[in-house]
Amino acid sequence: MAAPEERGRSAFQWPDPPDPDKYSACVHCGLCLEACPTYQELGLEDQSPRGRVYLIRAAAEGRLPLDGALVDPVFRCLDCRACETVCPSGVRVGALIEEARGQVFAARPARGGPGRLQRLILRKIFPYPGRLRFLARLGRWYQRSGLRRLVRAAGLLRLLPPHLREMEAVLPDIPARTSREQLPPRWPAEGTRRGRVALLTGCVMDVLFAGTNVATARVLARNGFDVVTPSGQTCCGALHVHAGDRETAKTMARRNIDVFLSEDVDAIVVNAAGCGSALKEYGELLRADSLYREKAERFSRMVRDISEFLAEAGFEPPKGRIDARITYHDACHHCHAQGIRRQPRELLRRIPGLELIEMPDSERCCGSAGIYNLTHPELAGPLLDRKMADVPEGVEAIVTGNPGCMLQIMVGVHRTGTSRKVLHTVDVLDAAYRAEVETT
Numbered sequence: 001m002a003a004p005e006e007r008g009r010s011a012f013q014w015p016d017p018p019d020p021d022k023y024s025a026c027v028h029c030g031l032c033l034e035a036c037p038t039y040q041e042l043g044l045e046d047q048s049p050r051g052r053v054y055l056i057r058a059a060a061e062g063r064l065p066l067d068g069a070l071v072d073p074v075f076r077c078l079d080c081r082a083c084e085t086v087c088p089s090g091v092r093v094g095a096l097i098e099e100a101r102g103q104v105f106a107a108r109p110a111r112g113g114p115g116r117l118q119r120l121i122l123r124k125i126f127p128y129p130g131r132l133r134f135l136a137r138l139g140r141w142y143q144r145s146g147l148r149r150l151v152r153a154a155g156l157l158r159l160l161p162p163h164l165r166e167m168e169a170v171l172p173d174i175p176a177r178t179s180r181e182q183l184p185p186r187w188p189a190e191g192t193r194r195g196r197v198a199l200l201t202g203c204v205m206d207v208l209f210a211g212t213n214v215a216t217a218r219v220l221a222r223n224g225f226d227v228v229t230p231s232g233q234t235c236c237g238a239l240h241v242h243a244g245d246r247e248t249a250k251t252m253a254r255r256n257i258d259v260f261l262s263e264d265v266d267a268i269v270v271n272a273a274g275c276g277s278a279l280k281e282y283g284e285l286l287r288a289d290s291l292y293r294e295k296a297e298r299f300s301r302m303v304r305d306i307s308e309f310l311a312e313a314g315f316e317p318p319k320g321r322i323d324a325r326i327t328y329h330d331a332c333h334h335c336h337a338q339g340i341r342r343q344p345r346e347l348l349r350r351i352p353g354l355e356l357i358e359m360p361d362s363e364r365c366c367g368s369a370g371i372y373n374l375t376h377p378e379l380a381g382p383l384l385d386r387k388m389a390d391v392p393e394g395v396e397a398i399v400t401g402n403p404g405c406m407l408q409i410m411v412g413v414h415r416t417g418t419s420r421k422v423l424h425t426v427d428v429l430d431a432a433y434r435a436e437v438e439t440t
């Protein structure tokens, strides 16, 4: 720790600076180093959790300016939180990283095309479901009009960066209707009614994995819950927090809090690990907001991942068979951020015929990490290759609970040239329930 006379003005001059209680908890033991994917890859102290915490503290104490020596390590972090799982002092490295990114985002006006594009997407697209829907329709038109075939035949995809090119190749067919358009305002419980829950439809899940959102509602109803889908909800803001745009994230959080707390529900259910983690941290995001702090904490306490909710509430084991061998990838924001490991496996193991074969190191990040695979392909690429190398022989599908991981692993499947499916846990459970209906 710097002596008081060595300290200058903190480099963090904007709202929500990194919390001293969080960085002071680090005892520099280094137990986190080997758990950190960027340290494993680069072998550099400043690209390790301990190094990052040290740099953040130095900047907070005025010993380091807000320049490349801090900015690069802070933005090369995956925010995977593997370090938090192993840290004996409970250092909240992910929260510190996000707070430091907030300072950088506030301090540096967008420069150049990529910076302006990022702010445009974060501030003018994601908070508006109607604009996302419009973009999804454009994407669907691109996929189905013949334009995609022309673009591919003309070799125009070579103009894209390699990872975007791979994404284009594996992007699932965009559904004609978003889940918000498909889901009724209230999906009634089947059989004896056990409660009432609200469903977060999200942004990527809503437009790209609409079927998984519908399956989530169907599975909840099948287990006795009324499912309401509030129409005024918006994106959870996780991507904004990751990027450092905390003010936009707060605006979206306040909106979701108002919308969901006005519903009379027992829980707020979410099926994307990244969104669930962000929603559970609204209390922390709005801790300085005297109007919303208490409401945000109440909201966060009501949030449950779908696997967590079903495991807690109890679910009816499906009788329908799925004869397949699968493996499971733990999304970082499930296992490290929310401690969700057992629950998805519990759901999968109750499906007749399904054989779950564990993959080694299933909690290692796949390299998706929000848009990290696009911003840092040089690190995300090797992480994905390692993940694919760990997929056990003979499995037909890789199951996980986060849309970013699903897309990234689809790229991995494409790279390895196999025909394995990439599925969401709820899709598998829903298929088992539906198989039961079909066979009776």
Ligand code: SF4
Binding pocket: 025, 026, 027, 028, 029, 030, 031, 032, 033, 049, 050, 053, 083, 086, 087, 088, 089, 090, 091, 093
């Ligand atoms: S972050 Fe935790 S594990 Fe890493 S050096 Fe600090 S105290 Fe040790």
Ligand code: SF4
Binding pocket: 035, 036, 037, 038, 039, 048, 049, 052, 076, 077, 078, 079, 080, 081, 082, 083, 084, 093, 094
């Ligand atoms: S969040 Fe992940 S990438 Fe970042 S310091 Fe921790 S282990 Fe390393």
